[in-house]
Amino acid sequence: MKELTRLETENNIRPGPEIDAFMKASSVGGKKHSISTDYILKVLGLDVCSETVVGSDMQRGVSGGQRKRVTTGEMIVGPRKTLFMDEISTGLDSSTTFQIVKCVKNCVHLMEGTVLMGLLQPAPETYELFDNIMLLSEGYMVYQGPREDVLEFFESLGFKLPLRKGVADFLQEVTSKKDQAQYWADPSKPYEFIPVSKMADAFKNSRFGRSLESTLNVPYDKSRVHPSALSKTKYAAPKWELLKSCFAREKLLITRHRFLYIFRTCQGSNNPGIRTKVEEFY
Numbered sequence: 001m002k003e004l005t006r007l008e009t010e011n012n013i014r015p016g017p018e019i020d021a022f023m024k025a026s027s028v029g030g031k032k033h034s035i036s037t038d039y040i041l042k043v044l045g046l047d048v049c050s051e052t053v054v055g056s057d058m059q060r061g062v063s064g065g066q067r068k069r070v071t072t073g074e075m076i077v078g079p080r081k082t083l084f085m086d087e088i089s090t091g092l093d094s095s096t097t098f099q100i101v102k103c104v105k106n107c108v109h110l111m112e113g114t115v116l117m118g119l120l121q122p123a124p125e126t127y128e129l130f131d132n133i134m135l136l137s138e139g140y141m142v143y144q145g146p147r148e149d150v151l152e153f154f155e156s157l158g159f160k161l162p163l164r165k166g167v168a169d170f171l172q173e174v175t176s177k178k179d180q181a182q183y184w185a186d187p188s189k190p191y192e193f194i195p196v197s198k199m200a201d202a203f204k205n206s207r208f209g210r211s212l213e214s215t216l217n218v219p220y221d222k223s224r225v226h227p228s229a230l231s232k233t234k235y236a237a238p239k240w241e242l243l244k245s246c247f248a249r250e251k252l253l254i255t256r257h258r259f260l261y262i263f264r265t266c267q268g269s270n271n272p273g274i275r276t277k278v279e280e281f282y
Contacts, residue, residue, distance in 0.1 A: 089120065128147075
């Protein structure tokens with residue numbers, strides 16, 4: 001922190017008050033967690049159980065919803081720029097899901113990251129937090145683009161969102177053969193089921209699909225890649241380091257459950273059946 005302050009003074013750099021407060025709080029010593037970890041714990045509602053073990057089938061720990069949030073927190077904390085999150089709302093209520101998605105959105109916008117998240121029937125408030133929508137159905141890409149334009153695309157196909165209907169539910173049901181008819185917009189024209197394959201073709205021929213195709217056709221400039229962005233070797237760590245890490249982990253697990261290992265060893269040595277088999281072997 002002293003070196004950073006010296007360089008800021010030499011280059012006449014004046015950081016914003018929020019950034020300056022965050023950097024000073026991050027450099028405070030004597031704390032169990034960093035300010036980023038404390039912030040994630042509070043946002044995810046895990047500060048009440050921060051000193052509780054996660055638990056397992058043999059040991060009681062946090063609840064199922066809290067365990068799900070622990071997994072999400074492990075992904076958020078750290079210098080990661082890309083996250084792939086699938087069904088993180090399973091076992092959580094709509095309010096907690098909204099808080100988690102809002103926290104992820106703030107991290108994406110502030111740290112210039114990218115998150116691909118799949119949710120099952122999110123609430124309207126949670127749906128509004130997304131920047132882009134990727135709608136997949138039966139192996140086809142039905143839509144990919146800004147969230148604000150998804151209704152315009154389906155209106156061009158003849159389907160309209162009814163009043164008091166969530167957009168996420170509409171997108172899920174408009175591709176279904178059983179539920180598609182209720183969203184037909186023009187009653188003067190006879191309704192005819194539009195399969196997912198035709199929707200995907202319509203998307204490719206629409207301005208949304210052409211815009212996406214033009215973006216993907218631009219070759220990526222590899223000279224702009226950061227040297228630390230990708231690993232240049234097959235393994236990120238040497239085999240000896242991996243072996244030492246695995247050995248240290250197993251040693252730690254055995255140390256934590258030493259009573260169980262000693263008890264099982266004594267129980268097995270005192271078993272007459274085991275002694276008989278050992279004697280027969282010899």
